[in-house]
Amino acid sequence: MAALARVVASACPAPLGYRSMTAGSRAPWLSLVALCWALASRGATGSACAPCKPDLCAFVQCAVPELTARDECGCCERCLGAEGERCGGTRGARCGPGLVCVSQRQAEAPEADAEEGTGRCVCKEDGAVCGSDGRSYSSVCALHLHSWRALLDGPPAIVVPPKRIHNVTGAQVYLSCEVKAIPTPIITWKKVTESPKGVRLLEELPGDRVNMAVQVRGGPSKHESTGWVLINPLTKDDEGVYQCHATNMVGETQAEGTIKVLHQSKNKKDHFPASEDVK
Secondary structure, rough: OOHHHHHHHHOOOOOHHHHHHHHHHHHHHHHHHHHHHHHHHHHHHOOOOOOOOOHOOOOOOOHHHHEEOOOOOOOEEEEOOOOEEEEEEEOOEEOOEEEEEEEEOOOOOOOOOOOOOOEEEEEEOOEEOOOOOOOOOOHHHHHHHHHHHHHHHHHOOEEOOOOOOEOOOOOOOOOOEEEOOOOOEEEEEEEEEOOOOOEEEEOOOOOOOEEEEEEEEEOOOOOEEEEEEOOOOOOOOEEEEEEEEEOOOOOOOEEEEEEEEEEOOOOOOOOOOOOOOOO
């Protein structure tokens, strides 16, 4: 504030004989001072963020990628606080997703310097929760942190496996498979067949099938990838078991879906059992 006052004083110095000026004659100068103050304040605020130079940013390695964010200037990466960690202070330490920085009373706050701050990151949602692993967690934030850590350098996990499809010849159908993993997995599709001797065979898709296409893209959520196998038009030869295979440098996994094909009748409507996913 003192530095800002010096900027204003140098930019808008008081006129000679200011003390002897009447209130009416001082008004224009006071308006000018107000304008100078506003401009100086804007300049002081804007100067806080210098041009971004990513090569000068310090390397940061947060507990999990979900706790990584850009700083206030949108330039360098910084780590967000997990539940129970300090926040606030002169560094303006922020909390991660689903958390809020709560100030502690002086008697409760541990000794900390002004840079670290004495606030604590607290989960917005109170109450213990039960995870899909059968374990109890103190909060939903603790559950999220555990699931994020479980994905670090781990084998792929198929979040949404391929489904069972029933349809008629000539239709357009597709199977999809959502996979979550760090590092990013490679998703491939195979058609499962059997040899005359009963040996299980895997045919890489799309191969030379002109009615089939395979596509992979990132999403729908962070660290997820989705793969599709699209068939158009559907033929009786496309009936069978399809395998979604996901692999990364840590491990691999697979899941299977099926396609049941009925011949399209010109005279009457075919009846077939309801499927999980009819396209």
